[in-house]
Amino acid sequence: MAAIATLKDLYETLSPGLPGAGAAGLDRLRADGYARFLADGIPTPKVEGWKYTNLRDLAGVSLAPAQPAANTDIDLPSVAPGETHRLVFVDGRFNAALSAVGTLPQGVTLDSLRGLIEASPAYAAEVLDRFPAPKSDTGLRVGPNPGRGQALGLVGLNGAFLAEGAVLTVGEGVKLAQPVEFVFIATATDGAWHPRLLIDVAAGGEVTVAEHHVARGGGATFANIVSGVRVGEGAILRHAKFQEEAETALHLASVTATVAASATYETFVLTTGGRLARTDVQVRLEGSGAQTRVSGTYGVDGSRHADFTSLIDHVAANCTSREVVKGVIDGRGRAVFQGKIIVRPDAQKTDGHQLNRALLLSDTAEIDAKPELEIYADDVKCSHGATAGELDEEALFYLRARGIPADTARALLIAAFLDEVAEEIGDERLRGHAMARIQERIGRLTGITVDTDATVLGE
Amino acid sequence: MLEIKNLHATVDGKEILKGINLTINPGEVHAIMGPNGSGKSTLSYVLSGRDGYEVTEGSVTFQGKDLLAMEAEERAAEGVFLAFQYPVEIPGVSNTTFLKTALNAVRKHKGLPELDAMQFLKLIRAKAKALNMNDDMIKRAVNVGFSGGEKKRNDILQMAMLEPSFAILDETDSGLDIDALKLVADGVNSLRSPERSMLVITHYQRLLSYIVPDHVHVLAYGRIVRSGGKELALELEAKGYAEFGSPEAA
Structure with missing residues (x-):
C-alpha cells in the first residue's frame, strides 16, 4: 500500500472533486470512511480473519483513480445477452454509453451511485445509510472473547472515496423477469476503484443479479468493492458474482446481507482472476424462516491466491443455510476458505450446512480451510465438512x-x-x-x- | 493377435508374474482360471497398462506392436479393452460424455472422423438397447448408483461402442446373480467375431458355461501350469485347484 501520507494527499486532493462534495451527508460518510481506514489500516495477518491472506502486495499498488485505456470495442459479458438491465463501469467509472437499463417495471429503480448523488446528494446519503454496515469478523463474535483486531480498513477506504457504484431497489411484490447486471471492465494498466453496490428487495419482491468483473486489457488494477444487500420479508434475491480479472489484478470485496423472515438470499461467487482475490460474504438471517444458499468456486494456478470467507449469522429461529465451496489449485497457487456459522441463542430449529472441498493438482498447491461453528442454541441441526485431495x-x-x-x-x-x-x-x-x-x-x-x-x- | 513371452512383473517390488507364455490368435477366446492370488488380475492390469505394475522381463506383442511400450490410452485406442472386475464410479461425468470422449479419441487415433452429437446418440441408443439399458442409465453419471449387474453391463456397453480387437474380461462374473450373468454373457457373446479375441479371467467355471472358451489355462503362482480345451474348466470345477500345489512348489 502506498504510504498513508500519500493516501492522505490523495484523499485531500480528490475529495473536493467527488460528486456531492460539500453536501453534509456525503461529507460525513466519506470522513467516517477515512477515519475508519486511519484507525484500522490495512488488515494484517494478526487480524483473525486475515491470517491466511497477506495484503503486503498492496504496497506496490497505485491507489490513484484508474485511467481507462482508449475506448476500444469492448465486448461485455452477460448471463443473458440483450435480455438484462445493465450498468457498466469502465475502470470503476460509470459508463452511460455502454449501459442499458432498458424498461424497468413499476416499483423498480436502477441507478448508478454517481448519477444518484449528482441528482440529489441528500437522497443518496439517505439511501447509503439504509444499508447494513459490514462488521469486522471479530466484532460479530457472540462469545466472551470479542478479539482484538479490527478489519474494516478496506471498507473505510471504500467509504473515503465513495462516488461510484450502483443502487437497485425492487418494490414490494415486484418480480423482475430480466436479470440485472453490474459489469465492471478493467482496461487500465493500474489504478484503483472503490465501488459501492446496494441491492434492496422489498417484501415479496424477486430479482436476479449478476455481477461481472472482467479484464479487457486491464493490468495490475485494484478493485475494492463494498456491497450492501437487504432482502425483505418473503423476497427472493439470486445473486452471482463472476470475478475474472487479469492475473495481475487485486480484488477485495465484502458483501453484507440481511435476510428477513421467509426470504431467500442465494449468492454464488466464481473466482478465477486476479493475483489475489478475496470475497467476504456476511449473511444475517434475521427473520423466522429466512434461507440462504452460499456457494463458490475458484481456480488458481501460478502463484495466485483466492480467498473465500463467509459468516452466516443465524439470528432468528427456523432459518436454513447451505454453503458449498469447491475449488481447484495448481502450481504454487493458494486458496483460503474460512466459513463461520453462528447460531444465536434464539435461533432454535436452525438448519445449517457447510461443505468445502479443494482439489490439489500439484505438490506445491496449498489450501487453508477454517470451518467454524459457534452454536448457542440447543435445538439445531448443523454440520460442516472440509476435504482436500488429489484426482x-x-x-x-x-x-x-x-x-x-x-x-x-x-x-x-x-x-x-x-x-x-x-x-x-x-x-x-x-x-x-x-x-x-x-x-x-x-x-x-x-x-x-x-x-x-x-x-x-x-x- | 497377442503374443506374451516369458512375462515377469512385480507390484511394490514383489514378483507376481513369473514367466507367462501365451499366444492368442484372431477370433479365439481363451480363459484363464486360477486360485485367488495366482496373478490373474495382475495380468489384466499389466496388459492394459495400469501404473504401478512393473514388467521386469519378457515381452507382449499386440498386432505386431510392442504393447508394453504404450500408455494405457494408446493400448485402448489400438484395440485393447479391459472389462473391470470392479468398474469405477465417476460422479459428475455422465456416461454419454465419457463414452463420446472415449469413442472420438479412439476414432481419431484410427484416423476416422469424429462422431457428432446426433450420430453418437443414435449409436449409443442402439447398443444400449441390445443390452437392455435405458436412456436414463446412459445419461447418468458413470456407474454412480448402479447395481453390480448394471456396472458390468455398462462395461460391456463400452466394449460394444469401442469395438476392440482384444478384450480382457476380469472376473466379469463376480458379484452377479444368474440373471445378470446371463445378460452380460449374452452381451459378450454377441461381440464374438473372427476378428475379435478375448481373454476371460475367472475363478469359477460358471461363467464359462455361458461364454464358452476355445482354450483354458490354469494360472497358479504366477505361471501357466496347465492348458487344455473347454473341458479343463469342468475338471477344475470338480477337483479344485489343490493339485497345482503351493507357492513353494511353483
Whole structure:
C-alpha cells in the first residue's frame, strides 16, 4: 500500500472533486470512511480473519483513480445477452454509453451511485445509510472473547472515496423477469476503484443479479468493492458474482446481507482472476424462516491466491443455510476458505450446512480451510465438512483404459468436480453462465476443452 | 493377435508374474482360471497398462506392436479393452460424455472422423438397447448408483461402442446373480467375431458355461501350469485347484 501520507494527499486532493462534495451527508460518510481506514489500516495477518491472506502486495499498488485505456470495442459479458438491465463501469467509472437499463417495471429503480448523488446528494446519503454496515469478523463474535483486531480498513477506504457504484431497489411484490447486471471492465494498466453496490428487495419482491468483473486489457488494477444487500420479508434475491480479472489484478470485496423472515438470499461467487482475490460474504438471517444458499468456486494456478470467507449469522429461529465451496489449485497457487456459522441463542430449529472441498493438482498447491461453528442454541441441526485431495487415480485409469488421453481425463474429472458447485445455483441463466465460465477456465488450466453434457446431448 | 513371452512383473517390488507364455490368435477366446492370488488380475492390469505394475522381463506383442511400450490410452485406442472386475464410479461425468470422449479419441487415433452429437446418440441408443439399458442409465453419471449387474453391463456397453480387437474380461462374473450373468454373457457373446479375441479371467467355471472358451489355462503362482480345451474348466470345477500345489512348489 502506498504510504498513508500519500493516501492522505490523495484523499485531500480528490475529495473536493467527488460528486456531492460539500453536501453534509456525503461529507460525513466519506470522513467516517477515512477515519475508519486511519484507525484500522490495512488488515494484517494478526487480524483473525486475515491470517491466511497477506495484503503486503498492496504496497506496490497505485491507489490513484484508474485511467481507462482508449475506448476500444469492448465486448461485455452477460448471463443473458440483450435480455438484462445493465450498468457498466469502465475502470470503476460509470459508463452511460455502454449501459442499458432498458424498461424497468413499476416499483423498480436502477441507478448508478454517481448519477444518484449528482441528482440529489441528500437522497443518496439517505439511501447509503439504509444499508447494513459490514462488521469486522471479530466484532460479530457472540462469545466472551470479542478479539482484538479490527478489519474494516478496506471498507473505510471504500467509504473515503465513495462516488461510484450502483443502487437497485425492487418494490414490494415486484418480480423482475430480466436479470440485472453490474459489469465492471478493467482496461487500465493500474489504478484503483472503490465501488459501492446496494441491492434492496422489498417484501415479496424477486430479482436476479449478476455481477461481472472482467479484464479487457486491464493490468495490475485494484478493485475494492463494498456491497450492501437487504432482502425483505418473503423476497427472493439470486445473486452471482463472476470475478475474472487479469492475473495481475487485486480484488477485495465484502458483501453484507440481511435476510428477513421467509426470504431467500442465494449468492454464488466464481473466482478465477486476479493475483489475489478475496470475497467476504456476511449473511444475517434475521427473520423466522429466512434461507440462504452460499456457494463458490475458484481456480488458481501460478502463484495466485483466492480467498473465500463467509459468516452466516443465524439470528432468528427456523432459518436454513447451505454453503458449498469447491475449488481447484495448481502450481504454487493458494486458496483460503474460512466459513463461520453462528447460531444465536434464539435461533432454535436452525438448519445449517457447510461443505468445502479443494482439489490439489500439484505438490506445491496449498489450501487453508477454517470451518467454524459457534452454536448457542440447543435445538439445531448443523454440520460442516472440509476435504482436500488429489484426482482419483482409479477414475483416471478407468478413463484412460477407454482411450481417453491422460490430460483430457484430468480435465474431465476437474470439470466433474466443479460442476457440482454450479448445480447449487437456482437461477438457470446464472447457472449456465457459471458452467460456461468454469469450462473456459478449465480449458486454460489444462489446455483441454472437454465436452459438456449439453454439447454431447445436443441439448 | 497377442503374443506374451516369458512375462515377469512385480507390484511394490514383489514378483507376481513369473514367466507367462501365451499366444492368442484372431477370433479365439481363451480363459484363464486360477486360485485367488495366482496373478490373474495382475495380468489384466499389466496388459492394459495400469501404473504401478512393473514388467521386469519378457515381452507382449499386440498386432505386431510392442504393447508394453504404450500408455494405457494408446493400448485402448489400438484395440485393447479391459472389462473391470470392479468398474469405477465417476460422479459428475455422465456416461454419454465419457463414452463420446472415449469413442472420438479412439476414432481419431484410427484416423476416422469424429462422431457428432446426433450420430453418437443414435449409436449409443442402439447398443444400449441390445443390452437392455435405458436412456436414463446412459445419461447418468458413470456407474454412480448402479447395481453390480448394471456396472458390468455398462462395461460391456463400452466394449460394444469401442469395438476392440482384444478384450480382457476380469472376473466379469463376480458379484452377479444368474440373471445378470446371463445378460452380460449374452452381451459378450454377441461381440464374438473372427476378428475379435478375448481373454476371460475367472475363478469359477460358471461363467464359462455361458461364454464358452476355445482354450483354458490354469494360472497358479504366477505361471501357466496347465492348458487344455473347454473341458479343463469342468475338471477344475470338480477337483479344485489343490493339485497345482503351493507357492513353494511353483
